[in-house]
Every structure is written in structure tokens, then in C-alpha cells.
Amino acid sequence: MNRYTTLKQLGDGTYGSVLMGKSNESGELVAIKRMKRKFYSWEECMNLREVKSLKKLNHANVVKLKEVIRENDHLYFVFEYMKENLYQLMKDRNKLFPESVIRNITFQIMQGLSFIHKHGFFHRDMKPENLLCMGPELVKIADFGLAREIRSRPPYTDYVSTRWYRAPEVLLRSSMYSSPIDLWAVGCIMAELYTLRPLFPGNSEVDEIFKICQVLGTVKKSDWPEGYQLCVPTPLKTLIPNASNEAIALMKDLLQWDPKKRPTAVQALRYPYFQVGQLLGPRPLSSDLRKTQMKPADPKPDLQSVSEPVLKYSVKAPGRNSHQPLQQIPLPQNFSQTESLADSVKQEQPHNLQKVRSQK
Structure with missing residues (x-):
């Protein structure tokens, strides 16, 4: 490395840091x-995917690997210098690219990708950060750390490419993908070049699929049979093993995608789930409650002269250990406790109850 002078750091990633040198x-x-990581033999270095692929790829739209150096068990790749990447080029724009510029950038990406695929590799991590630029005039594909040979045998790992540029077959955990995942990513990048915004900016894999469906619609069997099979539902019986078959049948019909296919309430009540000889509906009142309800009301007393019972109604505030009593509520003797509590709380304490509900 004494043949190079390092000038400044350009970036830092999971596997290595990039320095500008001369x-x-x-x-x-x-x-x-x-x-x-450290490398203890040349054989170990030469087996790296990045080295294997770049040794064979010499093209105007693929970044050139000039030299590989191993020194004190540290490995260095020396590449041609490029001013920026496509993400930086888009980020620094204050107006949209003309279509002629987008066409030229996309053409160069496609040219480089065509060469890579023709020579038996696919990239697996196409994204704006991995497309190096010298302004919009020259674009080169870089970072082959995840590249695979097309003839290598699947299954492959399902965690490849940055989420926003990840093809549906990878998001749906297929292990039998190949070079078409690079073309999906280019489609996403091309859309981003037009708007300067990512097309599918999902914040999770599920959200990513949702955002794709928002744009493309849900997958149909005729559009992509293999992908349709990847969208395998999980049986409700697996999720709710303690539910009867009749319960599963009702839930399954209630949870139809198409609202027109869901039963009405009247139709749902006719399902076998409810036809089991069980008493359903409101329960009969207990004898004590029945007596309370049937007790005739006394004449309205003078509330100021009656020594009334007092009920303390308290609510536990969320996340606290102490109880906070609301207000002491006087109960007239001619009211049942059940009726008085509901009516008095409703009349006297709307602010406090509303406050408690808003805390939940």
C-alpha cells in the first residue's frame, strides 16, 4: 500500500470502508x-465473489478493479475513482432530470447489466448507491459483494438487495430466483430517476409488498402462477387450534376479501356454529336482581334531609399503582345502586370519564 497515498474517507459499510487515494x-x-475482516491466505482472497466476478468483467459500465493487495492480513481492492453515486446525484438535484438524461443513464445501466448476465453473473444488490457516476454522463455498476454465478445452484439466501429495490419473488421468500431480480431493481431505479423519490419505500417487508400491491394490484394466478403459489395462506385452524370446525367455517366466511361474499348478520345466525342446542341470548336475572327491579319506588325524599349512603367510585390510571377516586356520589335511597351509579356518573362526571378514556 506504500504505492498509494490516502486522501479522505468516502464511505463505510458492513464489510469494508472506502478511501479516496492517489x-x-x-x-x-x-x-x-x-x-x-482479515484474510490469512491468497486463496481465501481469490475465492471472494467480488474478486471472482470483477476479474472476468471488463466493460465501460462496470467499475474497474485495478489491483488486489493483501498486506498484514488486511485486504485492499483498488478501483478506478468515480466522483459520486446515483443516490447522491439524485439527492443534490433541485429539479427533475430531463427525460433524455434518464434515458441515457438507464441505457448505461442496462448495458452493464446485460454484460454481467451474459458472462454468467447476477448482481443481487442493484440500487442507486451501487451505481457510480461521473455526473449523469457516465454510470458504472459497482459493489459485487453479493453477486452470484447464474449457473450456481439454488437455493439462495432470501435476504438480498435493499428492501426498496427487492423483487417480489425475494420478498415472498422464494429461494429459486435468478437474474430477473436485477431487472426489477432497474425498473424501480428508473421510476426514481423520473420523480427523485423511491417507488416502493416500504418500512418493512410486509409494507414493501403492500406498496407494490398499491401500484401493481394484487398478484393474479394468470399473471404469475409461481408467485400466486408463494402467497400461501395460513389456515385459520392453525392460528386458532382451539376453535371448532363450525367456528372456523363462520370466521372464514366473515373474513372474505370481497365484501359481497360475506354473509349478512341474518345469514350468519343460520350457520351451524349457532345450531348446537345451547341456550343463547340474554341470561335470566338472578332472584336477587329480580327482587331489586320489582321493588316499588318510595316517594321522592327531600335529598337534603336524608342521610344517604355514599359510594366511592375510583378508576385506576394507566401505568400507575395508586387509585385516583373520582367524586363522592350521593345515592338517593329510592334508587338502586346499579341505576344510581350509571346515571350519576353520567351526569356528574363526564369530564373525568372522558379523561380516563383518552388516556387509554
């Missing part, structure tokens, strides 16, 4: 990627 012999600017 050749001491020619003065040429280079980008030096220093891998974070």
Missing part, C-alpha cells in the same frame, strides 16, 4: 476498499 507513481485518483 497513486504515488502516476498521480491517478483511485478508490481503495479496505475489507474489515
